Amino acid sequence: MTSRPVPAHAPRPLIRDMTIDDCEAVARVRVRGWQSAYAGLMPQAHLDAMDVAADAERRRGFFTEAGAVVNVVAERPGPGVVGWAAYGPYREDGRRLARGEVYAIYVLPEQTGTGVGRALMAEVLTRAAAAGHPDVALWVLKENAPARRFYERAGFRPDGAEEPFDVDGVAVPEVRYVRPLSPPAGG
Template identity: 60%
Template sequence: MTLGDCDRVSRIRVQGWRTAYRGLVPQPYLDAMDPAADAERRRAMFTGASGDVVNLVAEDDAGEVVGWACTGRYRDGEARTADAELYALYVDAGRFGTGIGQALLRESVHRCEAAGHARMLLWVLAGNARARRFYERAGFRPDGAEEPFVVEGVAVPEVPYARPLGS
């Protein structure tokens, strides 16, 4: 990913939230999401990111960004652990089912393995059945816990998933 990809990545991310979280997250929150403001935050995070954070994009044959994944060390509150975390994975909604998400996830897993992480974790909304099936097909398993992600005063349950890395 380059700094110039931030606008497209933010459009994909906002579109992803509006598509995947409709009915799970309060609609006024989704409606208020602003791709331009998200791109500004993304640029600030991108330029200030540590070497532990890896942003990957997938491009189509014309060079247009069609997906984005971001990984780094697992966030346990304010601490960072030795495990890896998939912070985000979004694909342009018009390209669901084309293998872009699988390719981004495979490359993210590969890079985290190469960096020496023994395990990769991620969080997914409990009601996001499509994402849960996607991660389960890739070898991730829920750990049985559930924590609320609070959006505009509404508790939206999230489930942590984990997958061992390496041989």
């Protein structure tokens, strides 16, 4: 299937809460996002083995679990769901902290540079501030320069923390980025 690039001046996508019916579309976004963004940064065999149906089943399982994870999707007329983000409390040593954490933010590769990622990030940051998080952290592959530029443009900065992420026995280094949040207006 060939996709035509979306013009950079495309209208802002609709951002809404994810529903269980979105699990397959979110899995497609996640799998294609990983395969595009992480090519050359982690074992190709791992990326090639990613399966949308299996990922959709995991998404359904995660979605039905009660918890503090907030999932939002971006959609456009025609293609439907074109991006996904998830955030919640920062997790450290099995504890949840006051800090928020962006667990995931992915867009379909043909949507890169069209404002979908920016719209998802703006929604996550607004919701995290409204939830009272003083700041938000995220982990990004150290060698993923495009993602690091995206996060830096969104106001995130590396704080010096670094950890390996194990992918099929290969240690892929990640760095932590943090962004302070302003309290909600009137709060």
